[in-house]
Amino acid sequence: MPATIWRHSPIFRPRSARPQGTTFGVSAFQINFGSSAIETAGDAPDVLVAMNPAALRVNVDALKPGGLIIADEGEFGARNLAKAGYESNPLEDGSLAKWQLVSFNISQLTMDAVKPFGLGNKEALRCKNMWTLGLALWMFDRDRGPIEEWLRTKFAKAPELAEANIAALNAGHAYGETAEIGGQIPQHHIEPAPAEPGLYRTVTGAEAISLGLVVGAQLAGLKMFFGGYPITPASAILHHLSRLKEYGVTTFQAEDEIAAIGSAIGASFAGSLGVTSSSGPGIALKAEAMGLAIMTELPLVIVNSQRGGPSTGLPTKTEQSDLYQAVYGRNGDAPMPVIAARSPADAFDCAIEACRIATQYMTPVMLLTDGYIANAAEPWKVPDMGRYQPFPVRFHDEAPAEGQPVNPYARDEKLARVWIKPGTPKLTHRIGGIEKNAGTGHIDYAPANHQKMTDIRAGKVAGVDIPDQEVTLGEAGGWLAVVGWGSTFGPIHQAVRRARGRGLDVSHVHIRHIWPLPGNLGDLLRRYKRVIVPEMNSGQLKTVLRDQYLVDARPVTKVSGQPFKISEIEAAIEEALA
Amino acid sequence: MNEMTKLTAKDFATDQEVRWCPGCGDYAVLKAVQRTMPELGVRPENVVFVSGIGCSSRFPYYMETYGFHTIHGRAPTFATGIKLANPELDVWIITGDGDALSIGGNHTMHILRRNLDCQILLFNNEIYGLTKGQYSPTSRVGTRSPSTPFGSVDRPASPCAFALGSGARFVARGIDVHKNLPDVFKAAHAHRGASFVEIYQNCIVYNDDVFAPFTAKENAGNQLWLKAGEPMLFAGGTKGIALDRDQLAVKVVEVEGGDWQTAGVLVHDPKNRSVAHMLVEMPLVGFPVALGVVYEDPAPTFESAVVEQNMQASAGKTPNLQALVSKGQSWEVTKEPHAI
Numbered sequence: 001m002p003a004t005i006w007r008h009s010p011i012f013r014p015r016s017a018r019p020q021g022t023t024f025g026v027s028a029f030q031i032n033f034g035s036s037a038i039e040t041a042g043d044a045p046d047v048l049v050a051m052n053p054a055a056l057r058v059n060v061d062a063l064k065p066g067g068l069i070i071a072d073e074g075e076f077g078a079r080n081l082a083k084a085g086y087e088s089n090p091l092e093d094g095s096l097a098k099w100q101l102v103s104f105n106i107s108q109l110t111m112d113a114v115k116p117f118g119l120g121n122k123e124a125l126r127c128k129n130m131w132t133l134g135l136a137l138w139m140f141d142r143d144r145g146p147i148e149e150w151l152r153t154k155f156a157k158a159p160e161l162a163e164a165n166i167a168a169l170n171a172g173h174a175y176g177e178t179a180e181i182g183g184q185i186p187q188h189h190i191e192p193a194p195a196e197p198g199l200y201r202t203v204t205g206a207e208a209i210s211l212g213l214v215v216g217a218q219l220a221g222l223k224m225f226f227g228g229y230p231i232t233p234a235s236a237i238l239h240h241l242s243r244l245k246e247y248g249v250t251t252f253q254a255e256d257e258i259a260a261i262g263s264a265i266g267a268s269f270a271g272s273l274g275v276t277s278s279s280g281p282g283i284a285l286k287a288e289a290m291g292l293a294i295m296t297e298l299p300l301v302i303v304n305s306q307r308g309g310p311s312t313g314l315p316t317k318t319e320q321s322d323l324y325q326a327v328y329g330r331n332g333d334a335p336m337p338v339i340a341a342r343s344p345a346d347a348f349d350c351a352i353e354a355c356r357i358a359t360q361y362m363t364p365v366m367l368l369t370d371g372y373i374a375n376a377a378e379p380w381k382v383p384d385m386g387r388y389q390p391f392p393v394r395f396h397d398e399a400p401a402e403g404q405p406v407n408p409y410a411r412d413e414k415l416a417r418v419w420i421k422p423g424t425p426k427l428t429h430r431i432g433g434i435e436k437n438a439g440t441g442h443i444d445y446a447p448a449n450h451q452k453m454t455d456i457r458a459g460k461v462a463g464v465d466i467p468d469q470e471v472t473l474g475e476a477g478g479w480l481a482v483v484g485w486g487s488t489f490g491p492i493h494q495a496v497r498r499a500r501g502r503g504l505d506v507s508h509v510h511i512r513h514i515w516p517l518p519g520n521l522g523d524l525l526r527r528y529k530r531v532i533v534p535e536m537n538s539g540q541l542k543t544v545l546r547d548q549y550l551v552d553a554r555p556v557t558k559v560s561g562q563p564f565k566i567s568e569i570e571a572a573i574e575e576a577l578a
Numbered sequence: 579m580n581e582m583t584k585l586t587a588k589d590f591a592t593d594q595e596v597r598w599c600p601g602c603g604d605y606a607v608l609k610a611v612q613r614t615m616p617e618l619g620v621r622p623e624n625v626v627f628v629s630g631i632g633c634s635s636r637f638p639y640y641m642e643t644y645g646f647h648t649i650h651g652r653a654p655t656f657a658t659g660i661k662l663a664n665p666e667l668d669v670w671i672i673t674g675d676g677d678a679l680s681i682g683g684n685h686t687m688h689i690l691r692r693n694l695d696c697q698i699l700l701f702n703n704e705i706y707g708l709t710k711g712q713y714s715p716t717s718r719v720g721t722r723s724p725s726t727p728f729g730s731v732d733r734p735a736s737p738c739a740f741a742l743g744s745g746a747r748f749v750a751r752g753i754d755v756h757k758n759l760p761d762v763f764k765a766a767h768a769h770r771g772a773s774f775v776e777i778y779q780n781c782i783v784y785n786d787d788v789f790a791p792f793t794a795k796e797n798a799g800n801q802l803w804l805k806a807g808e809p810m811l812f813a814g815g816t817k818g819i820a821l822d823r824d825q826l827a828v829k830v831v832e833v834e835g836g837d838w839q840t841a842g843v844l845v846h847d848p849k850n851r852s853v854a855h856m857l858v859e860m861p862l863v864g865f866p867v868a869l870g871v872v873y874e875d876p877a878p879t880f881e882s883a884v885v886e887q888n889m890q891a892s893a894g895k896t897p898n899l900q901a902l903v904s905k906g907q908s909w910e911v912t913k914e915p916h917a918i
Contacts, residue, residue, distance in 0.1 A: 065909070098907035201908035211903055218899060225663050246892035247902070250662055250884060255688040259655040262648065262685075266628070266659025269646055270667065274659065288649050296646075348903075382908060385899045422644035422660070422667055425623045430592075430638050432629075432647025442594060443639065 048099075049132055051075060051106070053084035060096070066202040066377030068100045070135070072128065074107035098202055100377050104175075106131055113171030117164040127168035134172025141562075144169060196381060203380040205344040205373035206236030209277075209303060212348040213237075214247045215385070216301075216355025217273045221392040223248040225267030226275045227260040229282060232315045233371040234305040237277045257285040261302070265289060268298040269431070271395065271421035273355060277303035279371075280322050281312060284329070290364055291330045294457060296431045297409075297417045299358035299365075301351070306370040306486075308561050317561030318372040320486050321537035326366045327515045327544065333454050335461040337361070338515040340368040342489035345380040347373060350512065356391050357464055362416040368514065370536075372487050372563060395419055399426035408441040415460035462516050469518035473497060474507025477527030480576050483553065485511045485541055488534055488564055495569035506573055514541070522549035532556050532576045534569055587612040590622060592642045603754035603779035604633060607701065608640055610759040611670075615643075617760070618668075618767050625668045628657045630677040633708045634701035634779070637672040651682025654689035657696055658880075665881045668767075669696040675716040676706050679735050683715075690744040692880040693771045697763070700737055700774070701754075703781035704788050711784035723784075738858035738872060741774040742851070748773040749854060749873040753793050754780060758803065758870065765871050771879050778867075792867045802866035804846045804857070809838040812866040818843030819857070819866075828856045830865060848874040 047068045050056035052075040063069065076091055090096055091103050110128035111121075119127075130151070137144055148166050155162035203211075217224035226249065228238035242251040250272070254260040257278055264274030278286065283304045293300045306322045308314030322329075326338045337357050341347035347369055354365040396418035400406055408429045409417050420427045429441055437444035438452055473496050474481075484492040489510050496508040509524065511517070525531050525545065531553045533542040539555035546553050556572040558564055590612045598604045615625070625643035629635035631650035638645030644667075648656045653671045661669050671689075678686045678700050689698070705723070706712040713723040713730040716737065720729040741749050748769040752762040754777055766773035778789045792800035799813035810819035815833060820842040822829040831841045844853065854873035860866070 065907075095907075097905075098909075197911050199904065199908055200911055201904065201906050214902065215899055218897075223663070225659060227659060243891075244902075245888045246895040247897050250888060252658070252662060252884075254655065254658075255684055258652055259658070259685055259688065262652045262655025263659030263662070265648075266646070266656035266661075267663035268659075269656070270626075270660040270663035272659075272663040289652065292649050382904045385903065421664075422626050423624055423664060425621070428622050428643050428645075430627075430641075430645035430647065432638070432645075433649055434647065 047136075049136070051128070051132075053080050053086050053090070056090060057084045057086065060099070063099055065098050065200075065379055066100065068102065069096060070132065071101065071103040072106035072132075073103040074105035076103075100204070109171065109175060110168050113168050114164040117160050117167065119161075119164055123161070124164070127165050130165045130168040131172035131175075134169035134174075135176045136172075137169075138173045138176030144173060199382045200379045201382055202377045203344050203348070204236070204375055204377045205341065205347045205369055206234075206305075206375065207240055208344050208346075208348040208380065209341070209351045209367070209369065209374075210237050210240035210244070212351025213241070213275055213301065213355065214244055214249060215348075215388065216352040217249075217275075218247065219352065219388060219390045219392075220273060220355055220359045221390070222271070222273040222359070223250070224275060225249075225264060225272040226251045226277070227254050227263035227267070228252070228277050229254050229257045229260045231257075231279050231282045233307060233374045234277045234279045234282070234303065236374060237303060237305075257282040258289060261286040261289040261293075261300075265293050265296075265298055265300055268293075268300055269296070269422070271419070271423075273299060273301070273359065275301045275303070277305070279305050279307050279315075280309045280325065283322065283325060287325075287330050290336065291332060291334050292433045293364040294330070294334045294336060295433050295436075297362045297457075299362055299419075301354045301358050301365055301367060303351075303354075303367045303369065305374040306368060308559070314561045316371065318370045318487065318563060319536050319559060319561065320368075320370060320488070321540065321559065322368065323485075323514065323535075323537065323540040323544070326368055333458065335458050336515070337363060337365045337461055337464050337513075338368060339365065339512060340486045340514050341373055342486060342510060342512070344373055344376055344378045346489075346512075348380070348383065352388065359393050360391055360416060361414060361460060361464055362419060363461060363464075368486060370487050393419065395421050395424070397421075397424050397427065405440045407439045409436060409439055411456075414465075415456055415463060464516055466513045466516065466518060468520045469509065469511065469524055471524070472508040472510040474500060475505075476507075476524060478507060479505035479528065480530045480532065480573065481507050481509050481525060481528040482569065482573065483509045483511065483525070483531055483533045483541070483545065484535070485514060486536075488536060491564040491566045491569050492534055494566045495573060498566065498570060499573045504573065504577060506577070511541070514544075517544075517548060521545075522551070525549055525551045525553070530554070530576050532572055534558075534564055534572060536563065585616040585622075587616060590615045590642050592640055594639050596640055597636060598633060599783050601782040602633070603703065603777075603781070604637070604701065606754045607634075607699070607759070607777055607779060608637065610754075611637075611641070611699075611763060614760040614763045614767075617764065620668050624666065625670065626657075626660055627670045627672060628653045628660065629672040630674075630682060631708070632674040632677045632701075632706075633703075633781075634672055634674045634699075635677060651677050651680070652685060653677070654682065654685040654694075654698070658689060658692075658694055661694055661696060661881045662884055665695075665885055669694075671696055671698045673698065673700050674707075675700065675702045675704060675714045675737065679737060679740060680715045683740075686740070687744040690741055690746040690772050690774060693745070693747055693877055695770055695772070695879040695881060697766045697773045698775065699763075699766075700776050701779040702737055702776050703779045703785055704734070705781050705785035707781045707784055717785075718788075736859060737776045738774070739855065741776075742855055742858065742873060746774045746873070747771045747875050747877050748871070749858065750775045750871045751778070751858075751867070751869045752776075753778045753789070753801075753869065755793070756869075762870060765874070769874055769876060771876055791862060800866045802857075802868050804848075804868060804870040804872060806846055806848050806871070809843045809845055811838060811843060817866075820844060821853075828853070828860065828865075848872070851875070 048063045050071045110131040114124045114127050151162045151165045226241045261276040264276040268274035308317040308319040341350040354367045358365045406429045434443045499506045534556035542553045542555040622643045627638035627641045627645045630653040657669050704716045712725040713721040715735045752759045802812040818833045820831040833841045857868040
């Protein structure tokens with residue numbers, strides 16, 4: 001695994017005699033840190049801290065695509081920009097789009113933090129290196145203790161300087177925590193370098209999902225309505241979509257999570273594609289409304305950017321523990337298709353697939369992603385839009401024959417009901433959350449009708465056309481299958497590849513369609529002697545697989561808020577084969 | 579060829595059996611709405627009734643229009659999505675005191691502050707009827723109910739005061755069985771923006787006659803029907819509402835021989851928000867109940883602002899999916915890079 005390398009300039013006091021603020025005056029150095037030996041010292045860095053425009057200009061090209069820039073926007077005034085030779089502010093003009101940019105006024109934040117120590121302006125500003133280091137330590141989960149000790153030793157003769165620097169360090173650390181910026185920051189990387197020639201760009205999961213939703217709605221021939229409420233780490237989707245209005249997108253920042261989904265369902269009723277997005281706690285609040293979308297059989301896409309739970313849990317840490325919530329988490333028998341993205345780039349196709357299923361089957365669909373996927377950036381081969389098949393929606397507009405009732409619950413061969421937009425003459429009808437008659441949609445409590453409608457709702461979702469499960473790496477049978485879903489794709493794939501390189505009989509099966517599961521999955525899993533399921537939860541997919549197929553799937557679990565290490569999966573493979 | 583003139587109340591009634599208790603005030607409101615619709619010049623297919631949960635929320639099933647019976651307290655959220663998706667639709671929200679002010683208080687506040695163009699009919703019976711009689715957020719202190727056998731101890735919310743406080747631009751009141759109710763609906767419909775109408779609705783089973791102090795025939799003198807530009811007179815013109823300038827409050831004054839000017843009776847100005855606040859908060863004892871359009875002062879609607887901004891943001895841009903996905907800094911990979 002590549003070590004995290006981060007380069008910054010000038011974090012400690014610059015020892016350059018060249019004029020500060022010009023590109024000649026930039027002094028920089030690089031810190032490598034990681035839990036394993038650093039194998040790729042020559043690699044481009046992941047993170048660049050730019051304390052002024054000149055530092056940015058000199059170093060930015062070394063940063064790998066999708067890498068993170070942390071900039072002190074307080075230093076990006078006209079004078080410094082001119083000194084560095086910038087004609088416009090790179091923090092604002094979009095020229096850094098290839099990378100992820102996080103900027104705040106580090107100078108001001110530092111001054112505020114060290115105010116109680118009564119330092120002069122110049123001395124106070126020197127503490128901003130420590131402020132930034134504190135932020136970095138938070139981002140990468142490093143201990144502040146050794147730095148504090150070092151500061152106390154270094155400034156033994158000027159304890160107030162030591163304390164000011166420590167205060168700045170702590171303030172930077174606290175900023176990371178309270179501003180929940182960790183969600184914006186890739187803390188590891190898993191995808192191999194692109195292999196195919198072609199046009200590439202960087203994309204975060206949130207961007208890819210937003211683009212996929214826009215494309216999905218266009219392929220369906222619909223306007224999109226997005227109802228959202230701010231929550232880490234899902235807000236980025238609302239931010240992206242709110243800039244894409246020319247694609248028929250209306251975004252609505254609702255008063256709460258329930259209003260977000262309620263408005264999306266209302267928009268679907270009115271003939272748009274309703275979309276909402278949140279993270280675990282918000283998804284919990286939306287559960288009742290999801291039941292209504294299932295009951296009224298309206299298309300809806302619900303994106304869940306999973307984070308550590310339960311309750312508020314670990315907002316900035318990644319976890320996959322909402323699988324039960326997605327598949328089972330509603331009152332009543334309330335089946336709903338669930339898709340899980342494995343990477344930022346994969347999220348694009350998953351979002352389109354969610355739109356397709358939602359509109360073709362008149363059902364809510366949940367798209368699972370997680371904090372890592374949502375905010376990590378990776379190189380993405382720009383897709384050729386000509387290769388995406390449209391799936392146009394046809395609204396029902398034929399009036400029934402004289403004296404015949406309107407049948408909003410008439411179905412096609414896929415069991416999808418007709419979609420009738422308000423505004424269509426002679427088709428006025430009422431829908432709602434009370435059990436309804438199989439044809440007219442009128443309230444109907446009859447026992448046989450409820451049985452029938454429950455069976456139809458289940459049958460419709462079970463019959464969603466999804467591709468057969470393929471073996472991601474390895475053979476369709478053998479000693480061991482490592483079954484994964486979501487963002488564990490990277491470490492599992494690498495671990496299986498390494499194990500196979502050592503001659504072990506192990507294959508990787510990565511599941512995208514969590515519900516319904518691929519039709520051939522049970523047969524496929526039974527062809528392996530052993531099945532292990534690494535998940536960042538306490539064994540949720542494992543339980544579903546056992547339930548569905550009576551296979552002896554064994555859990556490999558991790559819920560530390562950290563992604564799996566390849567070595568951990570490798571150890572699990574060794575153990576399963578022992 | 580004008581088909582609209584042909585529509586009658588019957589055209590707005592469904593074939594569904596109405597399932598409220600015999601004698602429920604909801605029947606009267608339903609009839610009033612069905613009678614009003616033909617006069618509004620609307621086509622049934624352009625009308626959507628949206629409701630939450632509660633006795634009144636069954637309303638959409640009885641209207642031959644589009645209808646959505648949603649979940650408890652959340653009707654305003656669905657209505658917002660419907661109206662934003664298709665601003666041409668004529669959206670009516672049917673709700674109750676529990677639905678709008680307890681479980682859905684948050685949404686009521688926000689739809690009013692945003693000023694979504696819709697009519698909100700709040701059926702206030704001061705009780706939870708559907709769940710068999712628990713006290714509600716509008717029940718008066720001391721209400722005995724299955725959940726408050728010794729009487730409720732919390733103070734009630736005033737729907738119209740809540741609406742004004744939330745920024746509503748149209749606030750009106752009516753009584754379920756009163757002949758003026760259709761006029762209140764017409765005014766609500768004519769207003770562009772969120773029109774909030776509180777309807778005093780009698781629950782014959784769990785809270786019978788709770789409004790009798792002003793709705794009973796013999797107490798009709800306690801009704802103050804407001805009309806723009808006319809003096810605030812009630813009790814057959816023998817009493818009026820005047821301003822107590824020292825207290826900055828309203829007071830009841832006697833009117834001798836119709837000389838309301840001398841008595842200092844206020845002339846109703848629906849745009850006067852301060853007086854509106856005083857009118858909706860008049861206590862039940864010693865004051866009449868203000869009815870009709872208490873406050874109306876139009877402001878731009880939410881959906882029109884959203885549409886306008888969407889248009890401005892899209893102006894001059896040609897949607898192109900290939901360009902969209904290729905956006906940002908990109909680079910060409912020409913040869914196979916080494917694997918990590």
